[in-house]
Amino acid sequence: MSTDLRTASRSTVERYSAALVDISHRIHAEPELAFAEHRSVATLTDFLGGAGFQIEPGVGGLDTAFTATYGSGELVVGLCAEYDALPGIGHACGHNVIAAASTGAAVALRDIADRLGITVKLIGTPAEEVGGGKVLLLERGVFDDVALAMMVHPAPDETCAASSLAIADYRVHYRGRPSHAASAPHLGVNAADAITVAQVAIGLARQHLEPDQMVSGIVTNGGAAPNIVPDSTTAQFDLRAATTESLQRLEHRIRDCFHAGALATGCTHEVVPVSPVYAELSPDSWLADTYRQVITELGRSPLSPEEERQRKTGSTDMGNVTRALPAIHPTIAIDCGDAVNHQTEFATACASASADRAVLDGALALAWTTIAAATDDGQRARLLAGVAGRAAGQGGAA
Template identity: 75%
Template structure:
């Protein structure tokens, strides 16, 4: 039965390959930022609606989020689609490939959904780069009856049980007092200096960070003209760690550095959390192994499990999903030379022939992982037992 189903899904995917590549390239050509992905969401949902999926748009009170469903099986698969881009470098994280691969897996599984006893859902999750769309959708019940979830992410290397760092992104705003920078600098309270003190404090802190902790940041506003003492200045920092517990310890220390800037300069300050906290990925071992078998059968060459533990892919709100239900977030390799995610060269690679192959292979690997899961009585019972039955 499993072999016949795999043959059927491969045939279905081949039938839709042109439409899927067109979808990927179209999303890539019109990059949209977090919570503004209106064209991308419409492109995805239009294709799925034409193919018989029931589409609910604007779910979880998010205009660009959606759920597209097919079938009524008790085992509910959630295929996550991301489609937001980055400022200036567009789809330099390959979310066009992610979206099209999840759509491809859904279309491949559509005609065998009844045989498998599954409900196939494409869950459109906006604002992964900033904003935490999946976190908001989790909190608002979109994943409540999902039995298991998956997606594939393009990267320079192949990993079946990909790991990530927990992250919180913080903005600090300092308020001081304007004055003439030459005639009366002593009457000013320099908010720009407060940012500098905080940056220096964070720089010195780096020597004492725990393994896996890291901080990166930019000044988002430092004043307007050099002859006016700036009364307002702001900076934004990404604070990352191996897990949520370590992240909280680091955040406490970073907030102390922010306070140091205010204390040293006489400014007041406010700290703003920009996005929900992203948890670290905790991939489901059985699903990861099933995906490894599928990817290997397709000729992919994933990293050995012992090396996967050492590689970190950055941070993702899919980590929050993996803490709530069985889920995986494999990476799939594309030919990108020396480039890595979030570089312009990687954005170019995400519309290449290599990315196209990764899209189709990733879609089929997810479909075959679903077949392996749904036809394994022990795993099926495990996933249904967690309360994910529709």
């Protein structure tokens, strides 16, 4: 790996450090939900446009998706920026750090793109928490020319080949018949009871689920008033499993539980997907090993591969990207005490000095991993062959 290329990229990250931290803090301060991340997109595209990147807004037909490209090299490097937040608890998954780190990597590579023979393509990917922005962008061709894709996610632990669970999320609607809850309950068909039966069925089924299968859910509409037999109720459930194949088996079982609620109460029901199915992560081993090397050189201490495999993780639409092309989704540790992702304390930590360091270290690690791939003749050929193979319809990660 060329020392002067690494030195140049470090110098760029240092030069832009204040701006990158400011991007992270601005996104953190104004959290926006899936497909509504307009201020976050403006923050990123204003900076990247000013840094010489060509901005294409609304890619893939999504208002809050975009690409920012620089260079004309045949090897297209995809840097994924997430920026959606969680309802009620804001950036408790640290997507502000992700967006700023990918932006930092993009500007670090900008100054050496011609020497590396690469095109830098930052892809603004909305709706990771729910909605599957990356899945939609994959299906709509935004990743077609990308040879490798990367991002880095804040977490309590440092990992390089992070795993994840496949997930499908569903909204189930029950329809009954209203009636007076005291004077004529026998004339009602109780849609709230249907949800209760479904929840009991799911609870009992948990004893017999396969390892790494899990179900979580909430009631989003339980009725209008206690003196009216509820005629319309809604619940939302996340189904997770170690693999997409296991997830399909789980889905069949849980759909039967939904049906049981309707059958037991006389309601009708409808099951509606909330997001596309997220596949489990399948990180590219060469990219992950290289990232491990550079993040260690930067003074960080990632978990061993054995420890990584024992970690139970969440789910991400980046899994679909890793199944389509060589890609990685490492995690970068921040000081968050005993907190974990999706807790308010973690949200606070994502605007701390530790998170600011993660932005800069993450940007540099992604840039150095790119330099290694672009300057290794064998890997460069592999990555370019992968793009050609996908274009020819062979599919899959190279």
